[in-house]
Amino acid sequence: MDNPNFDFLKSKFHVSKETFLILKDLASIRKLKIGEEIVKQGGKSNKMAFLTSGLIRAYCTLESGKEITKNIFTPIGFVGAFSSILKNEPSLLCYEALVESTIYEVDFEKFTKLSKTNIDISNLYNRILEYVFIMYEIKQLENMSLNATERYLNLKKQISNIDNLIPQYQIASFLNISPVQLSRIRKEMKDY
Known part of the structure; x- marks a missing residue:
């Protein structure tokens, strides 16, 4: 090590x-x-x-x-x-x-x-x-x-480029939401 x-x-x-x-x-x-x-x-x-x-x-x-x-x-x-x-x-x-x-x-x-x-x-x-x-x-x-958006933001804080590393369905599964819900959260974040 x-x-x-x-x-x-x-x-x-x-x-x-x-x-x-x-x-x-x-x-x-x-x-x-x-x-x-x-x-x-x-x-x-x-x-x-x-x-x-x-x-x-x-x-x-x-x-x-x-x-x-x-x-x-x-x-x-x-x-x-x-x-x-x-x-x-x-x-x-x-x-x-x-x-x-x-x-x-x-x-x-x-x-x-x-x-x-x-x-x-x-x-x-x-x-x-x-x-x-x-x-x-x-x-x-x-x-x-935490709500789904807060959990997603926490995950992004831990792994900033998570969206580029693994498939969306794996991120959604970890957050205990559907891939569709994750897409909505991402869209809402881009709109702000």
């Missing part, structure tokens, strides 16, 4: 240089092409990922064929089928690269085993779980309290 990753881990999770080097030894870099999946819906993975560049979405496909996008992950952050890993069950979601992306993958079993003997890794694990929970809670609150 390179310096921006260390800076992120240090600032968010108080990771020391020594702990970072341990993580670096546990991690393997993986370059993802557009559409490449790190976990399939119904599949299993024992790896958690650290996204350093690109975009990854978590989505499910209903029996009707409709896709529902639960999340769009941006760098720098954690990605993975955490529920599936923790419960040792098939993933309810597919995790797919929306653009060319780079992740560092860590075997979850090796990481948790190490956390039982290394207090710094144990503390990092706890901080990561707290961070993931907080991010989930923020997204839930936004979905409950």
Whole structure:
């Protein structure tokens, strides 16, 4: 892992240089092409990922064929089928690269085993779980309290060129609106 990753881990999770080097030894870099999946819906993975560049979405496909996008992950952050890993069950979601992306993958079993003997890794694990929970809670609150236009503006604030990166139906799915409604929101924004 390179310096921006260390800076992120240090600032968010108080990771020391020594702990970072341990993580670096546990991690393997993986370059993802557009559409490449790190976990399939119904599949299993024992790896958690650290996204350093690109975009990854978590989505499910209903029996009707409709896709529902639960999340769009941006760098720098954690990605993975955490529920599936923790419960040792098939993933309810597919995790797919929306653009060319780079992740560092860590075997979850090796990481948790190490956390039982290394207090710094144990503390990092706890901080990561707290961070993931907080991010989930923020997204839930936004979905409950913001209207579709506000959610779209928030997404554009996070990923300014999102409209040029992924198809409109994926953006609409993430915002929990129809593509037609997204088109109206974009038109209204252009009119102002």
